[in-house]
Amino acid sequence: MERDRIIALLNQDLEGEHAAIIQYLTHAYAMGEGEMACEIEAIAREEMRHLDWLAETIVELGGTPSLERGSTRMDGEAVADWMRNDVLLEEDGMNLYREHIKLIDDPKIKRLLERILSDEESHRGDFMHFVDKAQKEEARDVRGSQRDKVTDILNWGIEHEYTVILQYLLHSYLTPNMEVKRQMEDQAINEMQHLGWLAEEMVDSGGTPRIEHTEVDRSTRTADMLRADIKIEQEVASGYDRAATEIKDPDLKKLLTRIRDHERYHADIFSDLLKKE
Ligand SMILES: [Fe+2]
Numbered sequence: 001m002e003r004d005r006i007i008a009l010l011n012q013d014l015e016g017e018h019a020a021i022i023q024y025l026t027h028a029y030a031m032g033e034g035e036m037a038c039e040i041e042a043i044a045r046e047e048m049r050h051l052d053w054l055a056e057t058i059v060e061l062g063g064t065p066s067l068e069r070g071s072t073r074m075d076g077e078a079v080a081d082w083m084r085n086d087v088l089l090e091e092d093g094m095n096l097y098r099e100h101i102k103l104i105d106d107p108k109i110k111r112l113l114e115r116i117l118s119d120e121e122s123h124r125g126d127f128m129h130f131v132d133k134a135q136k137e138e139a140r141d142v143r144g145s146q147r148d149k150v151t152d153i154l155n156w157g158i159e160h161e162y163t164v165i166l167q168y169l170l171h172s173y174l175t176p177n178m179e180v181k182r183q184m185e186d187q188a189i190n191e192m193q194h195l196g197w198l199a200e201e202m203v204d205s206g207g208t209p210r211i212e213h214t215e216v217d218r219s220t221r222t223a224d225m226l227r228a229d230i231k232i233e234q235e236v237a238s239g240y241d242r243a244a245t246e247i248k249d250p251d252l253k254k255l256l257t258r259i260r261d262h263e264r265y266h267a268d269i270f271s272d273l274l275k276k277e
């Protein structure tokens with residue numbers, strides 16, 4: 001099979017992983033704190049590893065990892081409905097992986113897809129178990145419809161964090177500079193933490209996290225990437241700073257200040273790397 005065709009198939013798989021991560025995180029946040037939400041977040045983390053392996057393989061083949069999100073199955077009122085949708089999403093993924101394993105003849109890529117497929121089979125079993133559990137517990141949506149200054153700030157933060165997660169991952173895949181790559185991966189993980197904190201805070205504040213992103217910088221030269229990353233960090237650090245002074249709740253103020261300090265640190269790290277470029 002031609003290289004471009006393999007890249008296209010792997011990007012389709014990657015988009016499916018992206019969709020699964022967002023669907024599962026949305027469900028986990030909407031369930032509030034609890035054992036089941038934690039287990040679902042752990043599954044989302046496994047999908048992130050899949051996404052990472054697929055992206056690295058695409059880059060090895062000379063391709064560019066897609067930033068599109070595949071289709072999700074987000075409808076449903078009660079948690080049991082969501083878990084049924086998660087079972088279906090796993091089945092969508094399993095069907096696609098089986099098809100791609102048949103089509104691709106490169107043994108290394110075949111092996112990777114088989115490895116991922118076995119995780120998806122296990123996730124499907126987990127979600128089937130969660131359907132029963134959610135039914136027994138009559139688990140429900142804990143999100144509210146609150147819209148005020150606090151929820152606006154939190155959604156602004158969530159949107160930013162999601163954007164930079166994608167941006168730093170893409171930059172980490174595309175840069176040939178190993179130190180930049182390592183830092184991008186590291187800071188992307190830190191941004192994932194921020195996203196989780198803000199989404200949980202949102203649910204506690206009676207709102208609904210909106211997991212959408214804005215435009216992602218697609219520079220291909222490392223210096224251009226770093227310039228874009230420094231710019232976004234500086235903007236967002238002052239955004240968090242402003243938000244922290246506006247917010248009265250002391251815990252939320254503390255959280256926003258902590259995130260602001262992380263963002264300043266990211267800007268400094270990227271500036272040092274740019275000096276060396
Ligand atoms: Fe999965």
Ligand SMILES: [Fe+2]
Pocket residue numbers: 161190191194259262263
């Ligand atoms: Fe952040």
Ligand SMILES: [Fe+2]
Pocket residue numbers: 164187191233262263266
């Ligand atoms: Fe940051």
